[in-house]
Amino acid sequence: MANRLLLIEQSSSKDDSLKTFFTQKNWQVTTADSIKQAASLLIEDSFNPHVIIADIGSPKTSLLDDLSELQEHAEHSEWIFLHQPTSDDHQEFLTDLAFDLLEKPFDLNRLNTIAKRALRTSLLTKVADSYSLKEKQRYQPESFFGSSSKADELRELLVQLKDVPISALTITGETGTGKGLVAKIIHYSGLRKDGPLIELNCAALPKDLLESQLFGHEAGAFTGATKRLKGLFEQADGGTLFLDEIGDMDIELQSKLLKAIEDQKIRRLGGEKEIDIDVQFITATSVDIEEAIQQGNFREDLYHRISVFTLKLPSLNERKDDLIELVPRIIAEFNQKANKSVSEITDASWEKLLSYQWPGNVRELRNVLERCVLLSNNHQLPDQWLQLSDNVEPLSNQVLDDNQLVIPIDGTLALEQVEKLMLEKALEIEEGNVTAAAKRLQISRETMRYRMKKFELSNG
Ligand SMILES: Nc1ncnc2c1ncn2[C@@H]1O[C@H](COP(=O)(O)OP(=O)(O)OP(=O)(O)O)[C@@H](O)[C@H]1O
DSSP: OOEEEEEEEOGGGOOSHHHHHHHHTTEEEEEESSHHHHHIIIIISOOOOSEEEEEEESOOHHHHHHHHHHHTTOTTOEEEEEEOOOOHHHHHHHHHHOSEEEESSOOHHHHHHHHHHHHHHHHHHHHHHHHHHHHHHHOSGGGSOOOSHHHHHHHHHHHHHTTSOOSEEEEEOSTTSSHHHHHHHHHHHSTTTTSOEEEEETTSSOHHHHHHHHHEEOTTSSTTOOSOEEOHHHHTTTSEEEEETGGGSOHHHHHHHHHHHHHSEEOOBTOOSOEEOOOEEEEEESSOHHHHHHTTSSOHHHHHHHTSEEEEOOOGGGGGGGHHHHHHHHHHHHHHHHTOOOOBOOHHHHHHHHHSOOTTHHHHHHHHHHHHHHTOOSSBOOGGGTOOOTTOOOGGGOOOOTTOOOOOOSSSSOHHHHHHHHHHHHHHHTTTOHHHHHHHTTOOHHHHHHHHHHTTOOOO
16 A cells, blocks of 8 residues: 655745655655645545645745644644744644644655654554444443343433533442443443543552643643643543543542533643633542542542532442343353353353352453353353352451462453462562562563563563
């Protein structure tokens, strides 16, 4: 597939050097000698280049307006502007429009490097868009499985919410009950399905990092902020921001979040300008927020703002009737993924599935069934791999010496998580000495390094 490049050069400045250069670099180059001609190619001829390099000389406001309008017709193209020195305002405007800018005179090799990067981004955006189409089909109210009355009620609510403009909504429920799934259903079946869905787990980041990820920052806002960063509020513009584990957000940041939700405006860290945002907020929590308010860890005003709509997801233990639908569906999914053919569940296995409490809810059910399907060697779900027990002693009650690690084989941990825990423990015991940790796990140092990289573990 040829990499398509549109080269816009004003007729006065035109020579063929750029065209020749990029043709030699195997681009399929099309040229236009004005924005008007480019518009005709992009709009009337539906030409769809990967990259557009536009020489815009000293940009005037009217030209910037034309460019910004034209961009809407070049959905998957990345723009690179070549320009003469210009005012700060224009420079800022161009930065927002462009993949990158180069002030003239510029180094041709640098332009080549930028064009290659822009090509990769353009190709990625295309893949992301087709992925998003699949997501829309995948996440509809009927994707929340279950035949119990509680599951029915929830699906009905999700259908009603499809046409309602929601500014904020909270999903509560124990871990693994499907909060993330429901957030996706609300986004992909709702009015904002064509906008982005941005997800962030508030428990995963320390306060300062969380703040700069959400609000973004200007270059130089703090040590290490070398470049301007658009935050997640801005990235979610026109779509949905899903904040998981909101109960873990620092209280100071909570007031900034409240202001952003109410005003639909934010200011980047170190920035002067207020930026309008148009974002639907979905928050989720598995902790009891009312209790957190009592303890002074959660702002009551934020709670009222985000809980205008609240969806409480039932635990699997409260809706065991759903197993009859969930189990076959999940088994079918893993059969297909692993090329297995489990089609039979013995009465004894059913009994175990029904009597277990499922503290990890549907996630745990999926992990258990995945293990069973992977380890099956005939049509029957292997009973011995269910390994369900409601009598596991809580980890905190067990006395361990420093060289031991207790791993619950009750389905709450997937095999990969177990592997990661073992690596972490070995590194901890050996105080970060990779060779010694590898020896302890009876693997080579290279394998140890490879797996540490895979799980993003450091030895520091
Ligand atoms: N009713 C359901 N139908 C189909 N799949 C479900 C259902 N509930 C949960 N799942 C699946 O179970 C897994 C865990 O769900 P999810 O991640 O949405 O839970 P969660 O409540 O957000 O968990 P956590 O609080 O730990 O983040 C996902 O693979 C999800 O698709």
